[in-house]
Amino acid sequence: MSSPEPEKGAPRAATRIFFEGRYRKLVRDLPQTIFHCPECRGRGCARCEGFGKLTKDSVQELIARLAMPHFRAPRHGHKFHGAGREDVDVRMLGRGRPFVFEIEKAREPEASLEELARLVNERCAGRLELLDLRWCQRARVAEVKEEQHAKDYGLLVRADHPIDVAPLRERLLQRVVLKQRTPERVAHRRADLERERWIELRAIEVLEPDASGRSSRFSLAIRSEHGTYIKEAVSGDAGRTQPSVSAWLEAPCVCEELDVLDLVEVGSPRKEFGAGLPSA
Numbered sequence: 001m002s003s004p005e006p007e008k009g010a011p012r013a014a015t016r017i018f019f020e021g022r023y024r025k026l027v028r029d030l031p032q033t034i035f036h037c038p039e040c041r042g043r044g045c046a047r048c049e050g051f052g053k054l055t056k057d058s059v060q061e062l063i064a065r066l067a068m069p070h071f072r073a074p075r076h077g078h079k080f081h082g083a084g085r086e087d088v089d090v091r092m093l094g095r096g097r098p099f100v101f102e103i104e105k106a107r108e109p110e111a112s113l114e115e116l117a118r119l120v121n122e123r124c125a126g127r128l129e130l131l132d133l134r135w136c137q138r139a140r141v142a143e144v145k146e147e148q149h150a151k152d153y154g155l156l157v158r159a160d161h162p163i164d165v166a167p168l169r170e171r172l173l174q175r176v177v178l179k180q181r182t183p184e185r186v187a188h189r190r191a192d193l194e195r196e197r198w199i200e201l202r203a204i205e206v207l208e209p210d211a212s213g214r215s216s217r218f219s220l221a222i223r224s225e226h227g228t229y230i231k232e233a234v235s236g237d238a239g240r241t242q243p244s245v246s247a248w249l250e251a252p253c254v255c256e257e258l259d260v261l262d263l264v265e266v267g268s269p270r271k272e273f274g275a276g277l278p279s280a
């Protein structure tokens, strides 16, 4: 691979470019953006074994690794702007999550986006997939970051003993408003607030039921409002989320696996963008 660093006296001016699209994340070990080590904030320490980050890859880095040489841009000059984000261990399926990718100094700004998508989808097969890449303007960064989608989730839930899920069936397809205090697990970096978010149980499947129909494992399909803490909607987070799946079943439950099955478009029809040229 040729050096992506600008040559001295390069004849071409470098241009800032933006493109947007959607990503599907097919694995449970991939953060959306660079996951800097909280201990050293990227400088390198014992906890991160000198790497400065806690995972080797991220959606951002998998794209950048191919995009930066593709557009002949300096290796580190990129930003990733997602329409929200899922946890590292959550897959992002369906039609994927919208994002804008920003490259600061592209010396080949006309390189093909279609070709980039093909490269990424080939090299990252089974982990990451890019859909619908198109050029956009800087203004899309703020727009995409402010998008609020309801989401359809698939969950694998474990109760601490075999239970009857009848109390959940009674609530199927009903919209319930939860009160959620900021979860314990993020309270150290976010203000402790209480918010209200709705969820709807849309399907229940009991896995490996015993003769009485009880089981400690079941899968759920849940639709929820933008910004719902979905793992806490299951566990109850020691009473910080009310009600919860655990409260309805009167048994402690945890969400063992979580997938975003799709983003649900709410309200206004999706605007069409994409005619924009690379912008300076």
Ligand SMILES: [Zn+2]
Binding pocket: 037, 038, 039, 040, 041, 042, 043, 044, 045, 046, 047, 048, 049, 050, 052, 053
């Ligand atoms: Zn570190």
